[in-house]
Amino acid sequence: MVKTVDAVGQSIGLCSDQNRVSNLQACLNAIGNAALDTSQFWFGTDYNQRCPQGPFTQGFGCFLPQGFQIPESMSSLVFTPGTFDPVTLDRYLHVTFTSPEGQYYACGNDFEFEETISFTLDPLSSAKHLCWDAREMPEMTWQSSPGELFSLLVYDVPYGFIHGVYVNIPGNDFTRSEVVDPYHGPKNPNRFGNPYVFLLYTQQQRITVDPKFSERIPGQPFNVSEFAEIHSLSGPVAMNWLLAEGDAYAVEQQKSWGVVNNCPMIVSDEKVEIKRTVREDGKVSNAFLFANVSANPLGDGYIRAALARDEPHAELTIARLSFIPVDDSGKLYTLIMVDPDTASSTVGTGARPLLHWLMINVPYDDVNKGNNVMRYIGPAPPDQVPHFYYFLLYEQTAPLTEEAHRPYAGQSCSEALLYSKPFCPLNRCLFDVNGFTIDNSLKLVGASWFVSRRDEYVRYARVQLGFPEDEECRDVAGYNDPCMAVAGSSRHHPSILACITSAGAVVFLLLLKDVYL
Missing domain, CATH: 3.90.280.10 (PEBP-like)
Structure with a gap:
């Protein structure tokens, strides 16, 4: 059984299924404006209120990479300043996650999920999703014309890490794409919704990825605008994003890497x-x-x-x-x-x-x-x-x-x-x-x-202090004399203190x- 989780406001938003059919341009305009809006995300205008003492005094939840100029927008962090033009958005990128049942170990405990859930992203929604639920590669579709080639990037907006690079995608057939860096889900260790953006570009022709990007060390910051320029990509022609909320799954990953223990x-x-x-x-x-x-x-x-x-x-x-x-x-x-x-x-x-x-x-x-x-x-x-x-x-x-x-x-x-x-x-x-x-x-x-x-120890100890044995042991199945005692102890132990310190x-x-x- 698959449980579908609806995004907040998805049924009535500008980018709902119904409204995209009647007025796709309104949806695309709203997406572009949201990407430019400095009040849209946690690193925007409300950052100073949430982290009044700055990025280095209030823990990982306030940490900002070097060079941030608060307030920031998604576009100012993803693209070279002044290069993002919302007019390039000409189609909608459908992104649907399916999180199968499973379990993991984190923070000293086993976490088990007994049902499969599915959710579809709406970039205009404030809905947050757990990192565990976004761990698998999502299904993505978009409109395309015969012969078109695409590149798709998945990017951690504030921290600059790439979470997936796919090139030479014919139409929207992901099965025939070239995988430069396979998708790996979000690992946000905090409760605020951290944006991970999906960026779709058109290619002029088939490309060979520059070694600067194909041979890069995992975990190094990734320059989206430079990648697009070097490979002559146009766009982005579509974008969508996930607001990933920290959970024990992500916290354990960060902990295992020695980054932070949340x-x-x-x-x-x-x-x-x-x-x-x-x-x-x-x-x-x-x-x-x-x-x-x-x-x-x-x-x-x-x-x-x-x-x-x-x-x-x-x-x-x-x-x-x-x-x-x-x-x-x-x-x-x-x-x-x-x-x-x-x-x-x-x-x-x-x-x-x-x-x-x-x-x-x-x-x-x-x-x-x-x-x-x-x-x-x-x-x-x-x-x-x-x-x-x-x-x-x-x-x-x-x-x-x-x-x-x-x-x-x-x-x-x-x-x-x-x-x-x-x-x-x-x-x-x-x-x-x-x-x-x-x-x-x-x-x-x-x-x-x-x-x-x-338990039996408490009953034993209370009997040693003089409490009536029949009252202390009456809840014990099959009780008889002497009272059930802790293993290795005698009902006639000389003192409660000796019993307490025996193990x-x-x-x-x-x-x-x-x-x-």
């Missing part, structure tokens, strides 16, 4: 629950702390409580969304782990969660060099409700004292909490994350989370991504 952008789309526990203004970063084993916000995020009972060994790696190296060696961070889903409102709430871990004065290169002021306690949901455990990373403006967090916690812990009082001191329950972070001028720069549920620690890799809120 996995935080993908994770930011998933961050809904996290807003319960951070600043009251609801601002969250396009960043995350990525756990290579457990804390996986792009997957189902679930780990068993038994596997996360020990304090994790954390490694912090700095990565910025920029090509410009930045020295972060003097920065300090605060790492907070909280549970807002506690069973008792005297232990934690969405606004004031239970504090599971607090480290302050963490240097940029090693979490374990920070001050571990509230040691890690693992998940132990006493109820059947899934609990979200959030890791929040904040940038500090100055060193913090080890007592700085104390005014922001409740006075005591409830008996409903799993841990006995020696292991659940004051300053964990009802922790005021908002107050603590705002009053200490902490800036959220990273987050991750996992989900945990009640190897879960290892977390924390990846900090700098953002601008």
Whole structure:
């Protein structure tokens, strides 16, 4: 089954099927005007508003190649200035993509697509399409006369990379074209729609591509106007473009090339629950702390409580969304782990969660060099409700004292909490994350989370603390005495602390991504 995706406004636009039949010239004029319009694309008149601090201070999403003069238009970036004349557009270029079902691995997860989708480009539409959906060579047709030869180029407008070169195309029969550079889809790692333009030229005769272009190193900028001039091409006689939106597929490609790691952008789309526990203004970063084993916000995020009972060994790696190296060696961070889903409102709430871990004065290169002021306690949901455990990373403006967090916690812990009082001191329950972070001028720069549920380990641990075994185990199929325990443990283990520390620690890799809120 093929699902057809309609472009926004395609049914009523000047270049809709119906309107092209009645007034093709109006469509072509509108395409030419859009190519000249400096307000049409992200590198145009709204660039300074979106990137007020310029191209090198706000990450890859604001990066511009050298020589840009904002605002730019499509024509000013694709062609030698002053050489594009919309009058040369004399036919319409139909471009239809079909994205078959498939899967890929990106940002630590498998992404699977179970249906084939199809969409047709409309250059006057604002519709954006995922890079994954444009990965295959599209079907392209146009009007032609007997004996006509064409060249077709696919070009990344702002960054100057070629994505396909075909010459000596007889009519619109692509099967008989000469492939100089085969089509490769967009790899935009950002959420804004980046334009990839399809340019059709007429040839005076069959051509042999100059070695300057046929033997060029992949990835080098491509000069469209020079290519057309050297090979005596006329036009462009038709043009259309794709607005490609970044997705995990493109992000993983850029990451594998060592260009930029924008996995935080993908994770930011998933961050809904996290807003319960951070600043009251609801601002969250396009960043995350990525756990290579457990804390996986792009997957189902679930780990068993038994596997996360020990304090994790954390490694912090700095990565910025920029090509410009930045020295972060003097920065300090605060790492907070909280549970807002506690069973008792005297232990934690969405606004004031239970504090599971607090480290302050963490240097940029090693979490374990920070001050571990509230040691890690693992998940132990006493109820059947899934609990979200959030890791929040904040940038500090100055060193913090080890007592700085104390005014922001409740006075005591409830008996409903799993841990006995020696292991659940004051300053964990009802922790005021908002107050603590705002009053200490902490800036959220990273987050991750996992989900945990009640399991055999939690039942075992609660029985060791004296909770009635029949109540703790009544939900266990085929329950009998003794209660189901974690593998290798005894129901008569002398202490919960010994049980908690009996296994190897879960290892977390924390990846900090700098953002601008």
